[in-house]
Amino acid sequence: MPELPEVEITLRGIEPYILHQKISNVIVRNHKLRWPVQNDINQQVNGKNICKTQRIGKYLVLKVETGSIIIHLGMSGSLRVLKNNTPIKKHDHIDIEFANNIILRLNDPRRFGAFLWTTEEPEQHKLLKNLGIEPLSNKFSAKNLAQLTKKSKSPIKTFLMNSKNIAGVGNIYANEALFDSKINPNQPTNSIPENRLNSLLKSIKKVLRQSIKQGGTTLKDFVNSDGKKGYFQVYLKIYGKKNKPCVYCKTPIEENRMGQRSTFYCPNCQKLF
DNA sequence: CGAGCAACCTGCATGC
DNA sequence: TGCATGCAGGTTGCTC
Numbered sequence: 001m002p003e004l005p006e007v008e009i010t011l012r013g014i015e016p017y018i019l020h021q022k023i024s025n026v027i028v029r030n031h032k033l034r035w036p037v038q039n040d041i042n043q044q045v046n047g048k049n050i051c052k053t054q055r056i057g058k059y060l061v062l063k064v065e066t067g068s069i070i071i072h073l074g075m076s077g078s079l080r081v082l083k084n085n086t087p088i089k090k091h092d093h094i095d096i097e098f099a100n101n102i103i104l105r106l107n108d109p110r111r112f113g114a115f116l117w118t119t120e121e122p123e124q125h126k127l128l129k130n131l132g133i134e135p136l137s138n139k140f141s142a143k144n145l146a147q148l149t150k151k152s153k154s155p156i157k158t159f160l161m162n163s164k165n166i167a168g169v170g171n172i173y174a175n176e177a178l179f180d181s182k183i184n185p186n187q188p189t190n191s192i193p194e195n196r197l198n199s200l201l202k203s204i205k206k207v208l209r210q211s212i213k214q215g216g217t218t219l220k221d222f223v224n225s226d227g228k229k230g231y232f233q234v235y236l237k238i239y240g241k242k243n244k245p246c247v248y249c250k251t252p253i254e255e256n257r258m259g260q261r262s263t264f265y266c267p268n269c270q271k272l273f
Numbered sequence: 274c275g276a277g278c279a280a281c282c283t284g285c286a287t288g289c
Numbered sequence: 290t291g292c293a294t295g296c297a298g299g300t301t302g303c304t305c
Binding site: 109154 | 283
């Protein structure tokens, strides 16, 4: 599921409830996520206050004085703020209980998500230190994108989805941003002229911002911290639209596979050049 | 090095 | 109805 907008929505939803609150317990019902959840996680954080929360790419970081909890939602994860004693549902793997009587509950049917403890600076953690540019930051500029793309011969969609280049763009938003800027997903990255790169840059920021505004995209599992679904799926123009008419030219949208991911494009609007 | 792809999991839609 | 197949917002870590 969760790409950058969904993780951002989750962060905004949980932060007001947990920032500066004291952790009173961590319950791990199933430690088998992408990596095993550390056995002593409760001893590490019990009694500590959350002093900072942040999103880095698709990762959420909950900082306490002595280290950080790093959370990734994988394909199907969600985090909810609930009252203590809320009955457990299937795939509710972890609860962080707080002294103010709320819990932060991780549900993740596919268990591709992660829940890690680190005493390093989170940016230095193995999984985060090679992340590329934050696409909504000022560092994601025309100049930097031009610099970054000239080294890569990969198809542009593969480039966009590689978190070493850009952190947080996944399959939905790569498809949408390429359609919005009328670039073919297979266009070799280093063959894209500067004016087209600038338009791609704007499309990426636009699509991510619009999705955040709509509470993210819910295809299946994603819910925000209140348990509500996102609404941006209503505004998707290309993702999942195989054989539907292109909103600009009515040409039927085509689908193929790049890597192992579904790729949608309008053969008329997104011609290779 | 990079590119390609299997693997990690459950659930759901589809087709025989 | 039942069973097999394939696919799903991600990413690591193999092989070549």
